[in-house]
Amino acid sequence: MKIAALFPGQGSHALGMGQLMAAAFPVAQAVMNEAEATVPGLLTLMLDGPAEDLTLTANQQPALVATSVSVYRAYLAAGGPLPAYAAGHSLGEFSAHVAAGTLTLQDALRLTRKRGELMQAAVPAGVGAMSAVMGDPAVVAEVLAEMLANGSGVAEIANLNAPTQTVISGEKAAVEAAGAALRGRGLKAIPLKVSAPFHCSLMEPARAGLAGDLHAAHYGQMQFPVVANVLAEAVSDPAQVAALLEAQITGTVRWVQSVQKLSELGADTFIEFGQGTVLTGLVKRILPDARTFNVHTPDDLTAFLA
Incomplete structure (x- = not known):
């Protein structure tokens, strides 16, 4: 053992x-x-x-x-x-x-x-956010890279928790926009109740x-x-x-x-x-x-x- x-x-x-x-x-x-x-x-x-x-x-x-x-x-x-x-x-x-x-x-x-x-x-209260994303982490990385290239604000991978569970973190508007884009790709994005946008x-x-x-x-x-x-x-x-x-x-x-x-x-x-x-x-x-x-x-x- x-x-x-x-x-x-x-x-x-x-x-x-x-x-x-x-x-x-x-x-x-x-x-x-x-x-x-x-x-x-x-x-x-x-x-x-x-x-x-x-x-x-x-x-x-x-x-x-x-x-x-x-x-x-x-x-x-x-x-x-x-x-x-x-x-x-x-x-x-x-x-x-x-x-x-x-x-x-x-x-x-x-x-x-x-x-x-x-x-x-x-980070001041209300400025940041985190979401748990269920689905292929490669798709998450791809969507976040596209947002970065477009200057859409801070939205980054905070946790790779499980093969199909990735947590994203960053500015509230950017995390929400990433969630919408990910849902459009067939993934689930669930906002988390957190006090700050950790690990970004x-x-x-x-x-x-x-x-x-x-x-x-x-x-x-x-x-x-x-x-x-x-x-x-x-x-x-x-x-x-x-x-x-x-x-x-x-x-x-x-x-x-x-x-x-x-x-x-x-x-x-x-x-x-x-x-x-x-x-x-x-x-x-x-x-x-x-x-x-x-x-x-x-x-x-x-x-x-x-």
């Missing part, structure tokens, strides 16, 4: 996430305590809400890191085998690097808190604002490689990580290619650590025969270890 550890990104949050594992494992509770010390008020928000405040990007990002890392450390404490590789979806790449030992938990929490604040502030060139102010902090952080030796979103390649040199996390803010999350790379490297068991099952579902669409597990609660952990 060669395990790939997967860590979710925004949208996988829920009130109370990680609390059952924290109650059962002191190492998981220690992560939550460190999260509270690093981002005061975060643990209370994760427990009691209100939900709309937890959903805010600046809160959701460190909360998801805390949850994923607490669950992962409980898994190791219970005797779970060390992964061969890790990957995280967007924000989840920070959790992957904590698991690999590249980043300290405190640094990941501090960086994702600021990352969330900068991403939210990068409109996030340039956030990239510039976080770059200094990313490059000033300490990056330790990695216990196992992490497949980077923007490369869809396994990275084992910590000196490369800051630039890749920086590029990810404006770059495409190449999740399909990342999962395929993990499979090429020999991974046959994919474990999603943390709240939700988004990544488990995407892996099944990319690799229908893969073994997938979600570990979030003590019962999930018991089931996996059995």
Whole structure:
């Protein structure tokens, strides 16, 4: 069994996430305590809400890191085998690097808190938009290239999530125009309820604002490689990580290619650590025969270890 550890990104949050594992494992509770010390008020928000405040990007990002890392450390404490590789979806790449030992938990929490604040502030409310497109990604790329050539505004590929699910991001009018053009080509384009247009060139102010902090952080030796979103390649040199996390803010999350790379490297068991099952579902669409597990609660952990 060669395990790939997967860590979710925004949208996988829920009130109370990680609390059952924290109650059962002191190492998981220690992560939550460190999260509270690093981002005061975060643990209370994760427990009691209100939900709309937890959903805010600046809160959701460190909360998801805390949850994923607490669950992962409980898994190791219970005797779970060390992964061969890790990957995280967007924000989840920070959790992957904590698991690999590249980043300290405190640094990941501090960086994702600021990352969330900068991403939210990068584009005024109502200016940006994102849509999920169902259909051939080659058609999506073709339509967006035509729009770029015509000077139709910013509309770019933000996420390649599944073989027939692509997320586009950019200026509201351009994303809407792209959606209409894609529907004209027989694809489905569904507007997403998001607070900002993530993973596109409109996030340039956030990239510039976080770059200094990313490059000033300490990056330790990695216990196992992490497949980077923007490369869809396994990275084992910590000196490369800051630039890749920086590029990810404006770059495409190449999740399909990342999962395929993990499979090429020999991974046959994919474990999603943390709240939700988004990544488990995407892996099944990319690799229908893969073994997938979600570990979030003590019962999930018991089931996996059995």
